[in-house]
Amino acid sequence: MSVDDQAIEEQLREELAELSACDQLRQRSVIDGPDGRQISLCGGPNAGKRVKLLNWAGNDYQGLAQDRRVKNAAARAVRSYGAGAAASRLLSGGLRCHRRLEQRLAGWVGSDDCVVTTTGYQANLAVLAALASSTEDTVIVDRLAHASTYDGIRLSAASMLRFSHNNLQDLERKLRLAEASRRRIVCVESIYSMDGDEAPLREIADVCERHNAALVVDEDHALGVVGPCGAGLCAELGVRPTALVGTCSKGLGSQGGFVAGSAALVEQVVNRGRSFIFSTAPVPAAMGAAVAALDVLRREDDRPQQLQQRSQALRQALIAQGWQVAQGRSPIVPVLVGEAATALRLAQALRERGHYAPAIRPPTVPAHTARLRILPTMAHRDTDVRRLCEAMATLRQEFTA
Ligand SMILES: Cc1ncc(COP(=O)(O)O)c(C=O)c1O
CATH class of the missing domain: 3.90.1150.10 (Aspartate Aminotransferase, domain 1)
Known part of the structure; x- marks a missing residue:
């Protein structure tokens, strides 16, 4: 170890001791x-x-990660497509199993189209890259939003304002503050990951409509949990956000994120979402497993x-x-x-x-x-x-x- 390496090692140990x-x-x-x-x-x-x-610490809400039907579907996908996708979607990694899952997810949550990403974390980065693409944009985010939403905002071109958790008056105040922005994008979760409480989604959608703001809803903890066949809170309330972000890693017992919305929104994610563009496509096993999980949720509603x-x-x-x-x-x-x-x-x-x-x-x-x-x-x-x-x-x- 060189002297420099030793100094860095010592610093790192000190920082770890502080955390401890x-x-x-x-x-x-x-x-x-x-x-x-x-x-x-x-x-x-x-x-x-x-x-x-x-x-008691997993997010496999429906126990589908261990479901025989889901595991068999994962194995079948490996046999048909291989263990890995070998490239990003825009190179040679775009397999039929990806598109099949996208169509099924879009049908499930009631959107025009959908694009899958390798993780839910990447889905949040990608949707914010797509929507908040100008320095004249402002993202207005619920204070308790997930780290991946905050990271997506940091990586985007936009400024950020935070509003108090689930507080409609504060949301309106922040929307008025950002009135001069080219685009205002409100980010919320439908069910919050650490508290389990629900957003007043209908009211938030109405506020966004009144202020001409885009609405991004992260449904990660609502999928498989609420709504018809577990399709989430937007589906339950009949709310159609600008973008719905989801994951297959929780209620579907598999892996991989997705962004659902209009055809234009999805195309924009495909063209601007760096976490989508510059990452190898999800493994086929995860796609096959997620489709099988959707079948289980549809049959056992x-x-x-x-x-x-x-x-x-x-x-x-x-x-x-x-x-x-x-x-x-x-x-x-x-x-x-x-x-x-x-x-x-x-x-x-x-x-x-x-x-x-x-x-x-x-x-x-x-x-x-x-x-x-x-x-x-x-x-x-x-x-x-x-x-x-x-x-x-x-x-x-x-x-x-
Ligand atoms: C609200 C929320 N969004 C996004 C993510 C990221 O999803 P994934 O685990 O599929 O990357 C999580 C995961 O913990 C989450 O809780």
Whole structure:
């Protein structure tokens, strides 16, 4: 190691020590099966120990990542198209399986067209590159929007204004402030990833219409969860945003993001979305799996309702025990505990009782709102929820605020 390298290494270690001192150090977990519902931690913070835990930390809402039909479809896609796409869509990576999924997704969410990206993260970068392409544009974003939306704004040409979470008056104020912009683009999520609360989407769409603003809705946590056949909150409310952003990595149990909207919007993403243009197309397995997941959701259209019932049982039990849990119908059940250190302790105590629900800390969530984000899925059994409630009840006294 050269002297310079050693100095950098030392700096990096100091920065890591600072993160650790404020309970913000992250470590990769290493999980070895068996099935998503139960996981075996075999590395990372638990190095050396192999522990089987009930998993409450996945976003596989419908349990489709482990569904036999979905896994078989992924395998068939590999046999037909290969293990990788080998190039970006605009070179030789555009396979029939990509287009097939795009058409199915467009039909599902009720848009004219759709384009898939390799991740949902890239979908947010791409849509903002397409819509916010001039320095005369302003993006007006809900304060609690996902990091990928913020990164998309940073990479775009536009200025940014933030409005208070779900606050229509503040949104209108910011729209008036940006009146002179060439284009105003409002970015919201339909269900927020860390709180599980819903945006007042109908009202937001009306405000955007009154102010001639474009509306981008990230439906990542609503797909497979609400709406007809799990098609999301826009479909449920009959809202047609300028762009709907989604992912196949959560409610569809696969991988890959998408942007849906008018034909012109989609063409613009194809031509300006650098995260789409300069990245290898999604793997065929993910495309095949996502189409099969859509088939399951269409055939078994009561799945979103069943999921809501399961998460309501958990939510109400935790509220009755006295935990600080917000009402709502999303399966995201955030248990607020305040400080990061408390959240880490609670996560560890649960782990010792057989449950995996890692602490969610700043900067992922605002300061003093650290929490456990507990997420029951269709892969869980009712007895799993009961076991978790029993464990939480035993910890309530110790973690009284
Ligand atoms: C609201 C939201 N948008 C976008 C993303 C990124 O999606 P993906 O995991 O498919 O990259 C996430 C993922 O956590 C998310 O929660």
